[in-house]
Amino acid sequence: MEADVLDLLQAHRNLKELTIRGYGGVKISTWVGNPSFTNMVVVRLQDCCNCKFLPPLGQLPSLKEISIKGMSEVENVGSEFYGEGSFPFPVLETLSFQNMQRWKEWFPCERLQGIREFPCLKMLSIDACPKLEGTLPENISSLENLVIRECDQLVVSVANYRELCALCVHSCKGLVYQSAVEFQLLDLEITGCAELTPSLQSEDSLLQYFTSLHRLTIEGNSHLVQLHHLTSLQELHIDKWPSLVSFPEVDLPASLKEIKIRGCDSLTHFARYRLPPSLRRIEINRCQNLKSLVEDRDGSASSSSSPCLTQDEESCLEYLSIWSCPSLASLSSRIQLPKALKHLQIHTCKQLEFITDTFDHNTHLEYIHIWYCPNLKSLPEGLCHLPNLQKLSIYGCRSLASFQRGGFERIASNLREIDITNCDKLEALPKGMHNLNSLEILRIPYCDGFMSFIGEGFPPNLISLKILNLKSCKPLFQCGLHRLTSLRELWISGEDPDLVFFPPTEMVLPKSLIRLTVEDFPNLRYLSSKGFQFLTSLKSLYIWTCPKLESIPYEGQLVPLTQLSIRRCPLLEARCKPGKGRYWRSIAHVPYIWLGDRRILAP
Incomplete structure (x- = not known):
């Protein structure tokens, strides 16, 4: 029945791209590959698991790209693929086979008698075809890129592919190349090949014929390959060399x-x-x-x-x-x-x-990323001497106690982002961050030196501010956040047991806020309507892990929202249930709502 349906779905003659995915018939309809589709450029056949034969795609006169994937019942590729035309695949440039579990042999087109099978083919890729053996089409003088992966029975011969620019051979039975002939390869990747012939030679002997290489990847080599004669080599990738x-x-x-x-x-x-x-x-x-x-x-x-x-x-x-x-x-x-x-x-x-x-002499440094180094106790001096520094990210360094003296007392003019998080023993933040006029993203934890940091003030042009592990929110609420007129994102997370209302009376949030996250406050009970009434640009509100929270602003205060997420707040989640929750009318207009881990759709 699936075959009948596909027959009736014959496409318009002007079709340029065709994808058939998950078709369950034994044979693909005859219209696929009909030469009357003169504009067809791309054909993709994916996961047609019952098909035993490929359609005659060689008859399509304008076809440039073929992708065949997951056709696990195909055992042979031959004349049925080429079709009945005199010159199959006249303009094909890219041919890809993947995950063909039973494919055993690729037969040449016998009637061509010396005529090139793929006169314009530039890219050939065969991936995860474990039973494929024999040989690949050899008379493809235009081939530039050849990728063969996980074809355990296949010996790949590149003797006739003299125009190759890129060759990747991974987990195959062997590789045959033509001795004493230099290839013009720019990119070579050889991994997991049991044999290199002629004469089962090593990578050293093979590489002497690829003197134009720009990029070389070798895996599992047992000795150091001689590379000095590769005078054009620019990239070297090495994987699992045991010695x-x-x-x-x-x-x-x-x-x-x-x-x-x-x-x-x-x-x-x-x-x-x-x-x-x-x-x-x-x-x-x-x-x-x-x-x-x-x-x-x-x-x-x-x-x-x-x-x-x-x-x-x-x-x-x-x-x-x-x-x-x-x-x-x-x-x-x-x-x-x-x-x-x-x-x-x-x-x-x-x-x-x-x-x-010290970083004193590293004036070109632009990015510093130090992540998950639990024994790192301090950073080098000289952060203030890095005029080109754009991002400083320190994450998960649980022994880091302090920054070296100097901080940012001199202006680092290009610094855009500082992320210092999950550093449990940090005693103080770098000094002078209020001088960083270019700083846009700041993520910092609460620490013993937080009061000193607040006293200096925030960098004036922040767009995103994230403060974690707040043990006392009062200094933050009194520091004048409303003066950060460019602030778009605010994330506040903490353990302050005294925080019951958010935002409290003494705190005015910036009117520019688009996204607000409030997280981990154990005694928070109310979100204040007065605090939200001026947030006319607020689009996303995230309230997480506030187990006593029971109140949000009433209808009208949350009109601008397009996203609302309430998680691990059991009292509030119960009051926001669709249709019957006390606050449902206040949030029903929001297009994207998550209560717990579940997306809520309007009833």
Whole structure:
């Protein structure tokens, strides 16, 4: 019956794109692939799980893109796919097969007799076809991008694809290439191939024929690949090399600008003696035994004579990111970070106690992100000396007690965002934040130095303000928030047992507010109508975890709202039930309402 329905759904002749998803018939209708569809450019067949044969898409004269996914009953691709025309797929540029679980063989079109099967094909991708074996079409001289993933029985031959610019081969039986012929590849990714032929050669032998490479990805290599002859290489991605301890500088080409390393547990130091001067980006992820970035000449990770993170003017490093390296204790003890550094990101390094002495010389820094480093106790001095700093984000550093002296007493003219949250032992906030005229987003916790911070005043041009763990709200209510005329978002969370009314009489909220969140106040009972009457721009109101809250402004005060969320406030949730709750008439006009975890629709 599904086949009859699809037959009757024959599309208009001018159709340009066709997608068939979830069709359950055994055979796709004959109109799909009819050459009369002269304008058809894109065809997608997805999850047609009962179909055993592909339609004759080769007959479509203008077809440029084909995507076939999840057709798990197809065992062979051959003449039925090419159709009956003399020149199948005359302008096809992109062909993609994915998740074809029973596909065993791709048969060439016998009647072509030397004519190219895909004269314009540039991109061929075959993904998750575990039974596919034999060979792929070889006479595709136009092919530029070849991606083969998780085809366990397939030996991929690239001997005839002389125009390839990008090649990705992952988890296949093997890779065949043509010895003594240089390819013009720019992007090469080889992971999980059991054999490299001719002669089962290693990656070293293979790479000598790809001298034009710009990007190289290799996984699971057992030894250090020789890279110095790849004089055009710019990006190197390394995954799960079991014996990689560090990179000898002499083996890295001078053209190399970016290195990404993941899952190399033997790596203890990124490099020996100094960072390669050409590198602009380093990313290290999940290297369990990484101790430092640069090893000293005497074998130690850090000393007063070590260049470590070098001061050398030749260093061009701009981006440094280290994730999930639990043995990393410090970046540098006495030597500054590279002067060219713009982006510093350290995430989930549990042993990190120290970053560097000072940021005084890092005037190019734009972003500092330090997340989930529970042993970090302080930040370097010199934050006030970073004129290009745009974002400072410190999150989940539960041992961080203080910032070094200096704060922001000098104006950091480009700073747009400060996020200091989930730092339980923080005693004081950086001084001088009221000087930051460019600051737009501020997220801070309540701490012992909160009164001092409030005394200085808020930065004048804030757009978003989030204050967490308030133990006493009174200083905040008396500090003149209404003077923040640009404030659009306010989030207040706390434990103040004295807060019963919000906002209290002495607090005037900025009229510019669009979004307001009130959270975690154990004794809050009332939202004041008077406090909301001037919030004519308020669109989103979020009230969370206020178990005693029982009152919200009556009808008319919440007219501007388009979103309302009330969660873990059992008394108020009961009074806002659709149709029968006491406050339903006050909120029934709001298009998007959530009570608890449930979206409420008007009855």
